[in-house]
Amino acid sequence: xxETENMAGEMSYRTMNGIDTSYIMGYLEGNDQxxxxxxxxxxxxxxxxxxxxxxxxxxxxxxxxxxxxxxxxLKKMVYTKISSAIKWLNELKEYISKVSETSELLKSNQYKRxxxxxxxxxxxxxxxxxxxxxxxxxxxDNKQSDLDKNLLKSANTHNKKAKSIFxxxxxxxxxxxFKEAERLRIEGYRECVIAEKKINELY
Numbered sequence: 001x002x003e004t005e006n007m008a009g010e011m012s013y014r015t016m017n018g019i020d021t022s023y024i025m026g027y028l029e030g031n032d033q034x035x036x037x038x039x040x041x042x043x044x045x046x047x048x049x050x051x052x053x054x055x056x057x058x059x060x061x062x063x064x065x066x067x068x069x070x071x072x073x074l075k076k077m078v079y080t081k082i083s084s085a086i087k088w089l090n091e092l093k094e095y096i097s098k099v100s101e102t103s104e105l106l107k108s109n110q111y112k113r114x115x116x117x118x119x120x121x122x123x124x125x126x127x128x129x130x131x132x133x134x135x136x137x138x139x140x141d142n143k144q145s146d147l148d149k150n151l152l153k154s155a156n157t158h159n160k161k162a163k164s165i166f167x168x169x170x171x172x173x174x175x176x177x178f179k180e181a182e183r184l185r186i187e188g189y190r191e192c193v194i195a196e197k198k199i200n201e202l203y
Contacts, residue, residue, distance in 0.1 A: 044096050044097060044105070047096045051093050054114070054117060055090070057121050058082050058089075058120060060121065061120065061121035061125055062078075062082045062124075064124070065079065065082070065124055068127075068128035082124065089114075092114070095110075109174050112174040112175075116174065120170060123166045123167070124166075126188050127166045129192050130159050130162050130192060130195075133155070133199065134159060137152050137155055137159065151202060155195040155199050159192065162189070166188050168184070169188070
């Protein structure tokens with residue numbers, strides 16, 4: 001739980017490993033009804049603003065997908081994931097607006113789902129990149145010599161690995177290993193760079 005919240009952007013005091021904050025959080029919740037109400041409202045605004053930021057990031061990824069020259073099935077898959085994520089975040093905002101506790105608004109599974117959603121834009125954009133690289137690899141004008149063919153074969157291997165990673169990241173759940181997912185996200189983009197560099201050696 002603590003690891004998940006920490007990697008999700010330290011939105012929770014529970015990320016302070018080794019400290020049972022339940023004993024001290026009351027000091028931050030106000031001294032009377034008025035102060036508690038105002039602090040609760042600001043806490044809600046903070047989480048809702050964070051959700052809106054995630055939604056904006058998803059919408060950017062969706063627009064990039066629209067112009068990313070993906071095939072019909074792949075585009076539909078990405079759109080479905082993004083639309084579902086935006087729907088869930090809007091429902092989460094509604095939930096947050098009704099929470100009565102002042103310090104910790106989200107439950108463990110909500111933090112985990114949110115973290116999975118935060119990785120969707122990178123996954124979607126990674127799929128766009130690998131699809132574009134694949135078009136370069138498939139260009140018949142590139143296949144001029146054995147050396148060129150070997151470069152393209154190597155580029156294709158790296159690109160396929162990247163695409164597989166991004167598809168997996170697009171389908172994360174609350175049960176996923178997010179530390180490993182973050183590592184794979186970096187690896188996926190690294191594989192794209194290697195593939196692109198090999199293609200560039202042809203020119």
